Amino acid sequence: MIDTINLGVPPKIQRSSLRSQAVNLLRQAITSGRLPPGTKLVEREVAEMLGISRAPARDALMELEKEGLIESRSSGRHVIELSERDIRELMQVRLALETLAAELAVENACPENCAELQATLEEMSAAIQRRDYASYVASDVEMHQIIWKQSGNRKLQSELKAMIGPIFMFVAANAEYFDWSEVYDLHEDLVADIRSGDKEAIRQHVRVHMESTLQRSLSAFRRRDQPAETSHLD
Numbered sequence: 001m002i003d004t005i006n007l008g009v010p011p012k013i014q015r016s017s018l019r020s021q022a023v024n025l026l027r028q029a030i031t032s033g034r035l036p037p038g039t040k041l042v043e044r045e046v047a048e049m050l051g052i053s054r055a056p057a058r059d060a061l062m063e064l065e066k067e068g069l070i071e072s073r074s075s076g077r078h079v080i081e082l083s084e085r086d087i088r089e090l091m092q093v094r095l096a097l098e099t100l101a102a103e104l105a106v107e108n109a110c111p112e113n114c115a116e117l118q119a120t121l122e123e124m125s126a127a128i129q130r131r132d133y134a135s136y137v138a139s140d141v142e143m144h145q146i147i148w149k150q151s152g153n154r155k156l157q158s159e160l161k162a163m164i165g166p167i168f169m170f171v172a173a174n175a176e177y178f179d180w181s182e183v184y185d186l187h188e189d190l191v192a193d194i195r196s197g198d199k200e201a202i203r204q205h206v207r208v209h210m211e212s213t214l215q216r217s218l219s220a221f222r223r224r225d226q227p228a229e230t231s232h233l234d
Contacts, residue, residue, distance in 0.1 A: 022060035030069050033173045037081040067165045087217045095210040102202045104151035113150050117191045133175040174220035
């Protein structure tokens, strides 16, 4: 249940664009871990928490279900809980789609696009220096969204948006198990490839990036499930 969870949201959100604001607030709460995996989301409670009517709350829950962050069970809607199989399958599909997006981004590269990518890369670096992993993950998501946008393919963007939420949710919830400096280096390579227009290099770096994310995610599963009394042997 969510009535005792502090999501850091205002008592009431603005009446304009209620649905989109509700979606953004709930998405941030889920991907940041403030709404943990498995949390039951009751429409009435979500509406009360956000200070809105049940209609926009229902719309927000339906939108996040489309994005893969919420799933419907016989007992109601819940924040998604990922298994190792889920991660493996998501990463297989992500590899193909991210590769295509990066190749198209190379074709559409321009000074403005490259400047936007560089600015996000600098935000990631600053977040590492502050050890602010929540901000780092947010910048990581933004980096990929910029690349998807630069692909110019709306259908591709839609498919990536629909599957990427659960992956970043899992990464954010297991931030302690990731080497963020190494992940930063992989993003730096992607930006350099887009600037240079090297499609072959970007294919290789996307593959390395996806493989690294998969292996670190699987490692997080193993460490998270390891009994506390033996975890020091890792």
